[in-house]
Amino acid sequence: xxxxxxxxxxxxxxxxxxxxxxxxxxxxxxxxxxxxxxxxxxxxxxxxxxxxxxxxxxxxxxxxxxxxxxxxxxxxxxxxxxxxxxxxxxxxxxxxxxxxxxxxxxxxxxxxxxxxxxxxxxxxxxxxxxxxxxxxxxxxxxxxxxxxxxxxxxxxxxxxxxxxxxxxxxxxxxxxxxxxxxxxxxxxxxxxxxxxxxxxxxxxxxxxxxxxxxxxxxxxxxxxxxxxxxxxxxxxxxxxxxxxxxxxxxxxxxxxxxxxxxxxxxxxxxxxxxxxxxxxxxxxxxxxxxxxxxxxxxxxxxxxxxxxxxxxxxxxxxxxxxxxxxxxxxxxxxxxxxxxxxxxxxxxxxxxxxxxxxxxxxxxxxxxxxxxxxxxxxxxxxxxxxxxxxxxxxxxxxxxxxxxxxxxxxxxxxxx
Amino acid sequence: xxxxxxxxxxxxxxxxxxxxxxxxxxxxxxxxxxxxxxxxxxxxxxxxxxxxxxxxxxxxxxxxxxxxxxxxxxxxxxxxxxxxxxxxxxxxxxxxxxxxxxxxxxxxxxxxxxxxxxxxxxxxxxxxxxxxxxxxxxxxxxxxxxxxxxxxxxxxxxxxxxxxxxxxxxxxxxxxxxxxxxxxxxxxxxxxxxxxxxxxxxxxxxxxxxxxxxxxxxxxxxxxxxxxxxxxxxxxxxxxxxxxxxxxxxxxxxxxxxxxxxxxxxxxxxxxxxxxxxxxxxxxxxxxxxxxxxxxxxxxxxxxxxxxxxxxxxxxxxxxxxxxxxxxxxxxxxxxxxxx
Ligand SMILES: NC(=O)c1ccc[n+]([C@@H]2O[C@H](COP(=O)([O-])OP(=O)(O)OC[C@H]3O[C@@H](n4cnc5c(N)ncnc54)[C@H](O)[C@@H]3O)[C@@H](O)[C@H]2O)c1
Numbered sequence: 073x074x075x076x077x078x079x080x081x082x083x084x085x086x087x088x089x090x091x092x093x094x095x096x097x098x099x100x101x102x103x104x105x106x107x108x109x110x111x112x113x114x115x116x117x118x119x120x121x122x123x124x125x126x127x128x129x130x131x132x133x134x135x136x137x138x139x140x141x142x143x144x145x146x147x148x149x150x151x152x153x154x155x156x157x158x159x160x161x162x163x164x165x166x167x168x169x170x171x172x173x174x175x176x177x178x179x180x181x182x183x184x185x186x187x188x189x190x191x192x193x194x195x196x197x198x199x200x201x202x203x204x205x206x207x208x209x210x211x212x213x214x215x216x217x218x219x220x221x222x223x224x225x226x227x228x229x230x231x232x233x234x235x236x237x238x239x240x241x242x243x244x245x246x247x248x249x250x251x252x253x254x255x256x257x258x259x260x261x262x263x264x265x266x267x268x269x270x271x272x273x274x275x276x277x278x279x280x281x282x283x284x285x286x287x288x289x290x291x292x293x294x295x296x297x298x299x300x301x302x303x304x305x306x307x308x309x310x311x312x313x314x315x316x317x318x319x320x321x322x323x324x325x326x327x328x329x330x331x332x333x334x335x336x337x338x339x340x341x342x343x344x345x346x347x348x349x350x351x352x353x354x355x356x357x358x359x360x361x362x363x364x365x366x367x368x369x370x371x372x373x374x375x376x377x378x379x380x381x382x383x384x385x386x387x388x389x390x391x392x393x394x395x396x397x398x399x400x401x402x403x404x405x406x407x408x409x410x411x412x413x414x415x416x417x418x419x420x421x422x423x424x425x426x427x428x429x430x431x432x433x434x435x436x437x438x439x440x441x442x443x444x445x446x447x448x449x450x451x452x453x454x455x456x457x458x459x460x461x462x463x464x465x466x467x468x469x470x471x472x473x474x475x476x477x478x479x480x481x482x483x484x485x486x487x488x
Numbered sequence: 489x490x491x492x493x494x495x496x497x498x499x500x501x502x503x504x505x506x507x508x509x510x511x512x513x514x515x516x517x518x519x520x521x522x523x524x525x526x527x528x529x530x531x532x533x534x535x536x537x538x539x540x541x542x543x544x545x546x547x548x549x550x551x552x553x554x555x556x557x558x559x560x561x562x563x564x565x566x567x568x569x570x571x572x573x574x575x576x577x578x579x580x581x582x583x584x585x586x587x588x589x590x591x592x593x594x595x596x597x598x599x600x601x602x603x604x605x606x607x608x609x610x611x612x613x614x615x616x617x618x619x620x621x622x623x624x625x626x627x628x629x630x631x632x633x634x635x636x637x638x639x640x641x642x643x644x645x646x647x648x649x650x651x652x653x654x655x656x657x658x659x660x661x662x663x664x665x666x667x668x669x670x671x672x673x674x675x676x677x678x679x680x681x682x683x684x685x686x687x688x689x690x691x692x693x694x695x696x697x698x699x700x701x702x703x704x705x706x707x708x709x710x711x712x713x714x715x716x717x718x719x720x721x722x723x724x725x726x727x728x729x730x731x732x733x734x735x736x737x738x739x740x741x742x743x744x745x746x747x748x749x750x751x752x753x754x755x756x757x758x759x760x761x762x763x764x765x766x767x768x769x770x771x772x773x774x775x776x777x778x779x780x781x782x783x784x785x786x787x788x789x790x791x792x793x794x795x796x797x798x799x800x801x802x803x804x805x806x807x808x809x810x811x812x813x814x815x816x817x818x819x820x821x822x823x824x825x826x827x828x
Contacts, residue, residue: 137566137632138550163567277526382548433547433556 119145121181124188194219206233212465236461243436258372266307269361291335298337299357311353318463321346322471503528510674580622587765592642651760680709697747715759
């Protein structure tokens with residue numbers, strides 16, 4: 073029985089046990105010994121091998137070009153026109169490969185970046201880690217539940233540095249706000265509501281119809297978890313961070329309301345994720361919206377927090393007013409009747425907002441890349457490590473299937 | 489392939505997109521509204537991409553990051569931004585400092601940043617001197633780093649950024665096989681690609697610098713760009729003196745005595761930079777600044793000493809079209825302008 077089969081046959085509780093490292097399933101297969109990661113001196117330039125330099129990938133490359141001491145040393149893509157785009161961006165010819173294995177076989181690479189569509193994330197990350205390279209992989213870390221588990225397992229076994237593309241964890245204003253929430257600034261956080269209401273059809277223009285699935289992989293079930301995975305995963309990650317745990321359940325629905333254009337994933341989604349102690353996360357995404365696309369609200373027993381892609385604002389309840397009443401005025405004169413509307417009372421519990429002061433304003437993706445390189449040089453695990461990647465990916469992966477089947481998903485837990 | 493040469497029935501569409509504090513307009517021929525929108529989308533994405541690189545209003549732009557950090561340490565930047573900065577410095581050198589993107593601090597002192605200007609105190613102006621000057625910007629091509637030699641240097645891409653965005657967008661249009669289009673960055677920088685069906689090119693009207701003063705010249709452009717610098721955007725009047733938002737980095741004051749400069753040049757980056765450089769530099773330096781193929785129409789204020797004297801004065805350098813003197817002579821003098 074090969075390893076893949078074996079894993080497919082596992083129940084989720086077995087998976088969890090396996091992840092905890094107590095399972096006897098480990099250590100049977102004769103696998104190549106992980107190579108030790110390279111040690112860097114301060115002047116060494118870190119050589120990056122880049123797999124999947126599409127739209128997100130080129131954004132990452134741009135940020136890597138702004139990261140000191142980094143070289144884009146090799147690229148891999150199945151779509152050849154990308155090579156010229158990368159060369160233009162990098163300002164020189166970057167050795168190019170059409171097969172990721174060729175890239176991984178190169179001896180001159182120190183770290184691997186992966187920004188292919190999600191179906192390839194797990195196998196490419198695992199191969200890279202087994203080849204002795206730290207990995208920065210875009211979210212979500214895996215497409216199937218088994219993928220997610222395998223990536224965690226490989227990271228633990230090889231001890232490799234692994235960072236997931238949840239760059240919101242590196243946004244100064246989000247870090248500051250979540251830290252404040254975790255310290256109790258809005259009491260006990262009980263709900264996280266994420267809205268990501270885009271205003272386009274989510275379609276890429278395709279130069280020729282044979283490229284439809286390669287370029288519009290987001291629109292088809294076999295290659296995409298749809299809006300929940302592509303957008304929701306970022307918000308689920310924020311909820312996980314706020315609550316300090318991963319979700320246990322997901323109940324969701326998705327449909328096509330506008331774009332009956334052959335896509336098989338929904339153009340809108342609503343999902344409720346259950347956390348311990350009755351805490352909930354709600355995620356909504358749809359394709360039409362005239363205002364701000366992306367915002368997360370955190371509701372606590374003593375206030376709320378609004379996070380957007382640019383800033384964060386705390387709202388506290390205005391304290392309830394208690395004053396002494398005069399017996400002569402109220403009881404003897406009596407109370408007066410009249411009109412009740414008072415504009416100031418329309419939102420009785422929302423005081424004025426207090427914007428979070430940002431310490432740094434740099435693009436979170438740049439911060440994420442710089443931080444990754446620091447981890448590589450100092451041999452540390454990143455903040456957005458493999459466990460973080462697992463906790464959002466598993467919810468999307470298991471949740472997506474349950475949504476198709478119209479049932480509540482039980483989400484397998486990651487154990488230490 | 490969508491272009492005027494095909495036999496398909498095409499219609500002229502205009503799509504607009506807000507960016508960089510203005511509105512970009514793209515005129516092109518397409519068989520349908522949807523197709524026009526599909527062509528425009530990636531073009532405006534280029535504009536947004538340049539905005540994300542260069543905006544000094546967005547704290548997360550690469551330029552803002554450089555502004556924050558380059559005095560404290562060498563900032564590694566990407567090749568595109570590095571090339572852009574090198575181009576800016578080349579224009580500073582060529583114009584002997586008339587063009588200078590380091591005027592950010594000065595723009596703030598004169599309250600032209602996010603506002604329409606106000607007179608600073610002489611002390612504030614004097615204090616700005618240290619924070620302005622292109623020679624205080626060091627680029628290291630080997631390391632691809634930027635460094636400021638004094639504190640509080642602030643780069644302001646206002647005199648070149650729109651031109652750069654237009655050039656990038658034109659490249660995207662060409663890559664899409666578009667053969668005829670006109671792209672305008674809020675009318676201050678325009679690129680004319682190809683020509684409308686049956687026409688020699690795209691007509692662009694240069695207005696009188698006096699609002700409501702009509703057209704002083706009409707040029708027909710094809711595969712070239714045009715930029716205009718004037719003071720109509722942000723300005724204020726103090727004690728009868730008119731102040732506009734184009735800075736003379738040498739005097740640390742807004743430029744005086746100049747009304748409008750329009751430049752035609754093959755690259756939009758160049759026409760944008762050149763129109764601003766000419767606006768700042770003295771008349772004797774102007775002709776030398778132009779490249780061999782460039783054309784300029786420079787309109788200078790002239791103090792009227794008698795009613796018979798023509799005012800203002802214009803100078804046309806290789807300008808390809810007639811200039812309607814009549815509209816210029818009807819211009820009010822500085823003093824009258826206060827009433828505008
Ligand atoms: N962190 C974020 O904010 C963020 C934002 C956007 C996208 N993403 C993620 O980035 C990934 C890529 O998204 P995108 O929008 O750039 O998609 P894309 O389609 O633009 O780019 C993917 C690239 O991978 C290439 N590719 C496909 N299969 C390949 C293979 N087997 N080997 C090598 N290359 C292959 C494609 O040709 C393409 O160039 C996705 O996982 C997405 O979820 C993350």
